[in-house]
Amino acid sequence: xxxxxxxxxxxxxxxxxxxxxxxxxxxxxxxxxxxxxxxxxxxxxxxxxxxxxxxxxxxxxxxxxxxxxxxxxxxxxxxxxxxxxxxxxxxxxxxxxxxxxxxxxxxxxxxxxxxxxxxxxxxxxxxxxxxxxxxxxxxxxxxxxxxxxxxxxxxxxxxxxxxxxxxxxxxxxxx
Amino acid sequence: xxxxxxxxxxxxxxxxxxxxxxxxxxxxxxxxxxxxxxxxxxxxxxxxxxxxxxxxxxxxxxxxxxxxxxxxxxxxxxxxxxxxxxxxxxxxxxxxxxxxxxxxxxxxxxxxxxxxxxxxxxxxxxxxxxxxxxxxxxxxxxxxxxxxxxxxxxxxxxxxxxxxxxxxxxxxxxx
Numbered sequence: 001x002x003x004x005x006x007x008x009x010x011x012x013x014x015x016x017x018x019x020x021x022x023x024x025x026x027x028x029x030x031x032x033x034x035x036x037x038x039x040x041x042x043x044x045x046x047x048x049x050x051x052x053x054x055x056x057x058x059x060x061x062x063x064x065x066x067x068x069x070x071x072x073x074x075x076x077x078x079x080x081x082x083x084x085x086x087x088x089x090x091x092x093x094x095x096x097x098x099x100x101x102x103x104x105x106x107x108x109x110x111x112x113x114x115x116x117x118x119x120x121x122x123x124x125x126x127x128x129x130x131x132x133x134x135x136x137x138x139x140x141x142x143x144x145x146x147x148x149x150x151x152x153x154x155x156x157x158x159x160x161x162x163x164x165x166x167x168x169x170x171x172x173x174x175x
Numbered sequence: 176x177x178x179x180x181x182x183x184x185x186x187x188x189x190x191x192x193x194x195x196x197x198x199x200x201x202x203x204x205x206x207x208x209x210x211x212x213x214x215x216x217x218x219x220x221x222x223x224x225x226x227x228x229x230x231x232x233x234x235x236x237x238x239x240x241x242x243x244x245x246x247x248x249x250x251x252x253x254x255x256x257x258x259x260x261x262x263x264x265x266x267x268x269x270x271x272x273x274x275x276x277x278x279x280x281x282x283x284x285x286x287x288x289x290x291x292x293x294x295x296x297x298x299x300x301x302x303x304x305x306x307x308x309x310x311x312x313x314x315x316x317x318x319x320x321x322x323x324x325x326x327x328x329x330x331x332x333x334x335x336x337x338x339x340x341x342x343x344x345x346x347x348x349x350x
Binding site (some may be wrong): 026027028029032033034035036037038041049051053057058059060062063074075076077078103105106107108109110111114115116127128129131134135136137138139140141142143145149150151152154171172173174175 | 232235312349
């Protein structure tokens with residue numbers, strides 16, 4: 001709201017204090033693997049990967065990353081927040097498209113360096129290309145590969161029109 | 176089999192040739208997002224993340240990474256291969272524990288920088304701690320957090336005894 005440097009500084013301090021209160025220190029392998037404390041590990045870039053599945057179908061919708069703030073906001077609000085690497089900013093999923101992800105359940109893995117969100121989405125779609133899931137193509141493996149090698153579409157119709165939803169916003173896909 | 180330097184060199188060349196034949200060049204966003212070519216994107220470290228779910232239950236079992244060789248071997252053999260960052264080597268999942276992951280379906284995401292494997296595992300277990308899934312703990316979020324903050328176990332009994340399976344092999348979890 002204000003551009004005064006003290007305001008920015010205190011909001012950063014507040015965000016850090018908030019995530020400090022949420023996240024425990026990593027003390028021992030036993031505590032991390034078998035304990036009841038949330039003590040997530042962020043990588044050298046300060047990020048933790050997150051898999052998001054549809055609560056009803058179990059389908060993997062997307063894989064993204066969170067920084068401390070995104071993980072804290074997801075826990076506090078119950079709505080999925082990620083860190084956008086292409087835009088280098090906090091990403092409240094659905095803020096543009098309206099397809100907010102409501103977290104039904106959050107899980108953390110054994111060594112606490114990965115998060116799993118089970119979500120419900122109004123409209124059911126998640127992918128910026130317009131499909132329900134980002135994983136709309138199958139790769140033939142093993143014996144199947146002998147018959148054909150081309151990717152196979154698992155969704156044949158888009159759930160929404162990306163042009164109508166995102167307009168001229170730059171496509172996040174990078175070559 | 177042989178320690179002769181030429182043998183090693185030619186096997187590296189063969190592995191590269193094999194993955195070159197499998198993986199297409201990334202030419203345009205349209206080709207990557209809407210096409211039928213497998214043209215995966217490996218990060219600066221040469222890795223691509225992979226989510227692995229149980230084909231029957233849909234449960235997320237683990238999240239790991241693959242290098243070019245691991246992805247090529249998974250496609251060719253129909254059994255999950257990863258890159259072990261802790262051991263810095265190709266990791267044929269189940270080679271030690273016997274809990275091999277048979278790939279029923281492989282998917283690739285919109286920008287082809289992430290893989291999803293749907294697998295069947297003899298014995299049903301996947302996690303080195305002994306649980307079925309690595310994601311055996313729930314993190315309370317949103318309104319639920321007001322009631323309690325401790326992680327909640329979703330599996331109450333281990334599927335196997337890690338000591339019996341892995342013996343004194345070092346635990347891959349790092350603080």
